[in-house]
Structures are given as C-alpha cells and as structure tokens.
Amino acid sequence: MSESKPVLPPEWNDPDLPEWTDEMFDTAEYAVAGKVIRPATGYLGPNGVVRGRPPARDRAKQQVTLRLDPDVLERFRADGPGWQSRINEALRKVVGL
Template identity: 75%
Template sequence: MSENKHDIAASSLDPADDAPEWTDEMFEIAEFSIGGKVIRPATGYLGPNGVVRGRPPLRARAKQQVTLRLDPDVVERFRADGPGWQGRINEALRKAVGL
C-alpha cells in the first residue's frame, strides 16, 4: 500500500516570518534575563513609532472616573460606531458645554 508523505519542513510556516526585525536600539533598552533572573532591567518601552525611553507621559489633568446614567438609545448610537465610543461621548459633551 502506498502512502503520500508530505515534506513537513517545506509545508510548515515559520511564525518568526511576521515578527519585525529588532534594531540595536531595541536590544539596548530590552530587559535581559537568564533562567527567570533579571540581569538587566528594561530602560524604555516600544511606542507606536519605535523606541521611546522612560515612562509614558502623564496628562496634565487626568480624567476622572464617574458613574453616569444615559438613555439606552444614546449608548447604542455611540457604540454602533465601534471602539472609542466613550471618547466620542466625552468629545460630544465637551462641544455641548463649549470646550
């Protein structure tokens, strides 16, 4: 009886193919550990446009968490536009009070 054997190595995908190339600067800020023991802690973080050093900047005035009751149709309308609906409500309220 004859079987079709496939070359597994040729047909498998390498998950590293989608990974971005690391730059020297990325290696400089990365945490270095051996066996779970941190040898050198990280000195920065990767931002949307590459390497950013230090802690992310804080807002001048942090937003306040509040409990607010809204009509269901208002919430549904903002949620219908997808992620970021709470920020859009905040922007609508800012416009309504003239900010």
C-alpha cells in the first residue's frame, strides 16, 4: 500500500506556489490542530535552495548603538555595502584580534 501525501487546503491552490517535492514533505514540520507531531528537519526552499543567513560560526554578533563622527561614517559607507563589517574588521585590528 502506498503512503498518501498530505492534502493542502484549497486556499493554497495558487498557480504561483511551487509544486512540493517528496524532499520538501520529508523535511517539513507536521502538526495537527496546532500540536507539532514531527518538527521540521531543516529549511529547503524552491529548487532545493536554502535561503537566509548562514548560521553563526562560533558566537553570534551583538547589536549595539555606537556614535561615530560623520566623516568616519561617510568614509566607510563610501565603499558601498558591507560598511558595518568593515568597521568591525578595523576595530578588531586596532584591539589586536
């Protein structure tokens, strides 16, 4: 006897939604009446692409508020995206890390 796939609600019958693969069903969370029966084993997006930020290496960065002189901030922003990471790298060099 073959195992049947879950039936999606009619409101999900949208032609723009990707067709679910067996792998997507295997990794998805399974819940009944709001109670999780089987937790998700990972995120797998359309076409097998994992989205989002990569997991933190050894420890997550902390968000802080820092006041900088306008000319310093302008100089780092002038090089484009990634200016916050460049400031972090500069600070690590100064403190010897």
